[in-house]
Amino acid sequence: MMTITTPALLFPAISLLLLAYTNRFLVLAQLIRQLNDREGDQVRDLAKRQIENLRQRIVLIRSMQRWGVISFLLCTLSMFSLFLNWTLAGQWCFGASLVCLLLSLLISLYEIQISCHAINIELESLENR
Incomplete structure (x- = not known):
């Protein structure tokens, strides 16, 4: 059985x-x-x-933040549902929170790849001098 402390563990991480x-x-x-x-x-x-x-990275960071905030809200809703003893609703909200967090992290991984590409552009500039 899931208790209110389970979703509370995600708060510091998020x-x-x-x-x-x-x-x-x-x-x-x-x-x-x-x-x-x-x-x-x-x-x-x-x-x-x-x-x-840079434009592409801004869009990705905004998306990362959006999914992270949604994850945070769902985690809070999960805790509130569990507080009211709505166990099934709390579990579903927590699961949805984890999915949103996963989306945020995957987008972050992609943004890191693009960031590395930006550094390569700078290195290319140095080589051409």
Whole structure:
């Protein structure tokens, strides 16, 4: 039988995950501002490739955050359901919370791949100098 402590175990993990996602977003926003300042009116081909990469990563981070928050809400709903002794509803909410968390993590994995591609673009720029 599932108790209220089971979904409560996810709270710190989801909170830290959302914090990490927010940090990734803030770093990305800073990179975009630096790129804008560096390029000015003349945007090089390399910068255009970076812009597309950055745009895609922003969309992915927003999606990661969305699924993470939904997971957090479902986890909270699960705890509330279990508190009211609605065991089946609590179990279903917890299961849905885990699925949303899994989606968030899979999107995060894909965003990391794209981030590595962005670093390769920078390395390519260094090699061409």
